[in-house]
Amino acid sequence: MTTDNRYHWPHKDLLDVTQLSREDVLHVLDLAARFREINRRPIKKVPTLKGKTVVLFFVENSTRTKTSFDVAGKRLSADTYSLARTGSSLNKGESLKDTALTLQAMGPDVIVIRHSSSGAAAFLADLLPCGIVNGGDGWHAHPTQALLDCFSLRETWGDDFAGRSLLILGDIAHSRVARSNVHLLSLLGVKVRLCAPRTLLPAGVETWPVEVFCDLRSAVRDVDAVMCLRLQLERQQAGLLPDLAEYSRRFCLGPAHLALARPDAKVLHPGPLNRGLEISPEIADAPASLVLNQVAAGVATRMAVLYLLARRDAAGEQEGNC
Amino acid sequence: MTLCIKNARHLEAPVDLLVHGAEILTMTPAGHHPAPEGCEVFDARGLVLMPSLIDAHVHLREPGFEYKEDIASGLAAAAHGGFGAVLCMANTRPVNDTASVTRFMLDRARSSHPHGPRLYPVAAASVGLRGEEMAPLAELREAGCVAVSNDGRPLENTELLRRIMEYAADLGLILIDHCEDPWLGRGWLMNEGPASGLLGVKGQPGVGEAVQAARDVMLAEYLHVPVHIAHVSSRLTLEVIAWAKARGVKVSAETCPHYLLLDESALEGYNTAAKVSPPLRAPEDREALRRAVKDGLIDILVTDHAPHAAQEKESTLDEAPCGLSGLDLAVSLTWSLVAQGVLSEADLQRLWCRSPAEIFHLPWNGFAPGDPADFFLLDPDETWIPGPETMFSKSRNTPFLGQTLRGRVKHHWLGGARLF
Numbered sequence: 001m002t003t004d005n006r007y008h009w010p011h012k013d014l015l016d017v018t019q020l021s022r023e024d025v026l027h028v029l030d031l032a033a034r035f036r037e038i039n040r041r042p043i044k045k046v047p048t049l050k051g052k053t054v055v056l057f058f059v060e061n062s063t064r065t066k067t068s069f070d071v072a073g074k075r076l077s078a079d080t081y082s083l084a085r086t087g088s089s090l091n092k093g094e095s096l097k098d099t100a101l102t103l104q105a106m107g108p109d110v111i112v113i114r115h116s117s118s119g120a121a122a123f124l125a126d127l128l129p130c131g132i133v134n135g136g137d138g139w140h141a142h143p144t145q146a147l148l149d150c151f152s153l154r155e156t157w158g159d160d161f162a163g164r165s166l167l168i169l170g171d172i173a174h175s176r177v178a179r180s181n182v183h184l185l186s187l188l189g190v191k192v193r194l195c196a197p198r199t200l201l202p203a204g205v206e207t208w209p210v211e212v213f214c215d216l217r218s219a220v221r222d223v224d225a226v227m228c229l230r231l232q233l234e235r236q237q238a239g240l241l242p243d244l245a246e247y248s249r250r251f252c253l254g255p256a257h258l259a260l261a262r263p264d265a266k267v268l269h270p271g272p273l274n275r276g277l278e279i280s281p282e283i284a285d286a287p288a289s290l291v292l293n294q295v296a297a298g299v300a301t302r303m304a305v306l307y308l309l310a311r312r313d314a315a316g317e318q319e320g321n322c
Numbered sequence: 323m324t325l326c327i328k329n330a331r332h333l334e335a336p337v338d339l340l341v342h343g344a345e346i347l348t349m350t351p352a353g354h355h356p357a358p359e360g361c362e363v364f365d366a367r368g369l370v371l372m373p374s375l376i377d378a379h380v381h382l383r384e385p386g387f388e389y390k391e392d393i394a395s396g397l398a399a400a401a402h403g404g405f406g407a408v409l410c411m412a413n414t415r416p417v418n419d420t421a422s423v424t425r426f427m428l429d430r431a432r433s434s435h436p437h438g439p440r441l442y443p444v445a446a447a448s449v450g451l452r453g454e455e456m457a458p459l460a461e462l463r464e465a466g467c468v469a470v471s472n473d474g475r476p477l478e479n480t481e482l483l484r485r486i487m488e489y490a491a492d493l494g495l496i497l498i499d500h501c502e503d504p505w506l507g508r509g510w511l512m513n514e515g516p517a518s519g520l521l522g523v524k525g526q527p528g529v530g531e532a533v534q535a536a537r538d539v540m541l542a543e544y545l546h547v548p549v550h551i552a553h554v555s556s557r558l559t560l561e562v563i564a565w566a567k568a569r570g571v572k573v574s575a576e577t578c579p580h581y582l583l584l585d586e587s588a589l590e591g592y593n594t595a596a597k598v599s600p601p602l603r604a605p606e607d608r609e610a611l612r613r614a615v616k617d618g619l620i621d622i623l624v625t626d627h628a629p630h631a632a633q634e635k636e637s638t639l640d641e642a643p644c645g646l647s648g649l650d651l652a653v654s655l656t657w658s659l660v661a662q663g664v665l666s667e668a669d670l671q672r673l674w675c676r677s678p679a680e681i682f683h684l685p686w687n688g689f690a691p692g693d694p695a696d697f698f699l700l701d702p703d704e705t706w707i708p709g710p711e712t713m714f715s716k717s718r719n720t721p722f723l724g725q726t727l728r729g730r731v732k733h734h735w736l737g738g739a740r741l742f
Contacts, residue, residue: 096641118640119639122592123638138523202518202522204516207519
């Protein structure tokens, strides 16, 4: 699973993993592995993106993803600026279009957008000439999360993805993490299972390349990994669930479940965790948990993505100098 | 004053049309009679002669939302789209729930378009469209309203709906109901299905329309009153209507060109121009609707002309309002269905003219002697591209923007007077 040296990244934006070929994905993961090495050094900063500007435009609250992109940009010596909803003119009734045009006028190389509306990243990408990274749009997509999850799995599995099985557990319907991961894992040959009550499954799931379960014990049997999703508490208020205790009783991943999986099975979670709701504390703290590896993988993967988008004009330039 | 339209094509045959004053005198095979002495002759060779159409469902936004559309611009779009009459919905600001609003609308129409197109306001079914108290329907009818609807704010209270249907029936007014379950898929942005699942947006299933249509037709049967189902989008609703018609329920129904031409895939890329209410459904629904307009299960076509300003649609899918601007394009869009063999020219006249006239008791032109001289000439081959230069509506929110359409209204007469 290594990529051709003559490879050329063809994308202006990263909106979803669905736009990526297998070759693109492997290129991102290879590059992220090199940045992962840099992140292990005592001096973690390289001058690769010196003079480049990355704007973190986070209209929906997020601390983890924003920090991860911020660290990634700074380690590459890019200048990073944050713009949140509070403090931006969106709060004063400015339209997303005008805010975006204003940001563009400041000449950024890349804008990372996090927005509660599905399609917001695509809206910006159509409007602006700079590179757009989708840092999560509504229920739609979260491509860097899916890439970092695969990066974490690759650190464990090596290039041995094909034929593995992975269970995504929880609120699939409202999860951009699930949508992007189903696609990316399938692209890499992983057999994906979903487990959720039907009220938390997306419309048309029967057309997805997945196997669907409503019983966790059956779903987890012999899988190589489980990805737990965060349950948003408003799902219960929306009438999709009776109460959280019942949800936890049916869908909280505990040691007894993991015992049914493959002996070396790993557990992932995009965070933040609801301990005791979708993941038991024992599992969260167990050696099988990759949760903190995912955080480290996030920085490396986002470095790779920022690098590819910010340097896309430097065609033919060797990547050896990173 | 007599006018002779010579050599026009009507129902695939060449005809000559004689008009005297505001009325049709005769329509005869072309060349049968020489034009009378002193008569104005218009050579219509190569053009299709159609009766002026009736659009029973438009939103003209005035009063209150003139930045989207006003009565003058909406009627201009209607005239150039081949429409001689439009029924405008009551969701203005203020709502058309009092005679003074109705009279204001009619005054605006008469002053901006003295020769037409004619405006027929639709009365709000409930005060302020709030769905709480019945609007003064007799007063509204006297002021000029021709039907009743809570369009845009579906009536949730079934008891109130029943009382409105009964009360309106006494006045000879029919209820046009926008069928949408208030809870199922609440907050939807598009049809529920594989496409909404992949796009990660909330969907509304077609059953959300069908259950309310079932409520309406059962009430209509029980009360022995007519009901008209607005903008049918789902094949399930068609089954409800078929069931009701088979039982003799006095139900009529409409659909729009966009439901015959597009499906939910138009929302790919989060295309806000394709966000309409009810939402574009699956290809199976589109095909079922095509069959239903052909065989008469759906009685009429309407545009549901719903103009919105550019800045309102230049946004994310959840922020953008529902609706598309339809009056300028409707004839070309439905003419494309004739070109494809889905509908005939006679079907268009039935769906856009005769049937709406019958349902809402309006004058119409069947080209019989004495009929109103409301007609237009269409160039069936002329191509055009919808855009700011070619559309008369103030708003260009249409998923067909920039596409090449075939068939263009060239000349339009209403009451024997030439509009253009």
